[in-house]
Amino acid sequence: MLKIDNLHAFYGKSHVLHGVNLSIAPGEIVALLGRNGSGRSTTVKAIMGLVDGSGSVSWRDREILGKHAYEIAHMGIGYVPENRDIFPSLTVHQNLMLGEKRGAKKPRWSFDDMYGMFPRLKERQHTEAGVLSGGEQQMLTLCRTLMGDPDLIMIDEPTEGLAPKIVELVAEYLRELKRRGISVLLVEQKLTIALEVSQRCLVMGHGRIVFEGTPESLKADAYVRKEWLEV
Numbered sequence: 001m002l003k004i005d006n007l008h009a010f011y012g013k014s015h016v017l018h019g020v021n022l023s024i025a026p027g028e029i030v031a032l033l034g035r036n037g038s039g040r041s042t043t044v045k046a047i048m049g050l051v052d053g054s055g056s057v058s059w060r061d062r063e064i065l066g067k068h069a070y071e072i073a074h075m076g077i078g079y080v081p082e083n084r085d086i087f088p089s090l091t092v093h094q095n096l097m098l099g100e101k102r103g104a105k106k107p108r109w110s111f112d113d114m115y116g117m118f119p120r121l122k123e124r125q126h127t128e129a130g131v132l133s134g135g136e137q138q139m140l141t142l143c144r145t146l147m148g149d150p151d152l153i154m155i156d157e158p159t160e161g162l163a164p165k166i167v168e169l170v171a172e173y174l175r176e177l178k179r180r181g182i183s184v185l186l187v188e189q190k191l192t193i194a195l196e197v198s199q200r201c202l203v204m205g206h207g208r209i210v211f212e213g214t215p216e217s218l219k220a221d222a223y224v225r226k227e228w229l230e231v
Contacts, residue, residue: 001026001183002047002077002152007055007065009039009046016042017053018207024152027181029174031194031215033229034204040187041082043204044154047185048072048079059152078150082157082187084141088130092121092140095129099144107149108180114143117173135166142173152183159190171197191229195219203228 002024009017017039024030032040046053049069057065064072073079087095096114101107115122118139124132129140138158145153158174159167167190174197177184188194194201195215203211203218205228211218218224
């Protein structure tokens with residue numbers, strides 16, 4: 001479904017990614033792990049067309065590297081950025097409406113689905129998004145991306161800075177994606193959640209993939225965890 005070969009990415013003259021290779025199959029959840037600065041966020045931004053890159057990013061056998069972010073989104077890739085990017089002056093419901101994909105094909109997700117997963121959003125649906133708590137804004141961003149009916153959703157640090165109760169809600173959201181067969185590339189620092197929901201784990205270090213394996217094999221590899229994950 002998604003295949004990346006020898007991906008290099010740059011911020012100006014700064015060379016951040018050094019030949020990243022990864023793939024994601026239909027319905028697969030892949031966790032992209034690593035310390036801050038390892039290149040995880042840059043990888044998803046390069047896939048989404050938000051960072052200059054070279055190499056190959058293939059989506060359903062079509063090259064997408066160099067395309068605009070809106071073109072990539074229309075092709076079925078959703079992106080939840082770490083900074084959330086809600087529209088603060090619009091209500092919760094209006095934010096969800098902006099994410100809604102309309103066309104001949106009936107979407108897999110509805111407003112009722114979103115409000116069912118996160119009842120707090122239903123309670124706040126007429127509230128301006130700018131006054132929501134950080135956890136509520138994260139819920140909203142996750143749901144707004146799903147309203148676009150993506151086949152692959154890339155989620156960057158969805159539990160960063162959230163209270164344990166909200167973290168569990170986000171984990172349940174990820175489980176629901178897994179149940180519905182949505183492919184996910186999950187950038188996450190909380191190993192517990194990443195190991196629970198993913199079928200495969202990739203660890204990044206210095207702009208490269210330094211480990212690839214199952215959650216079980218990562219749990220068993222003390223060297224990789226100490227060298228590339230533990231602070």
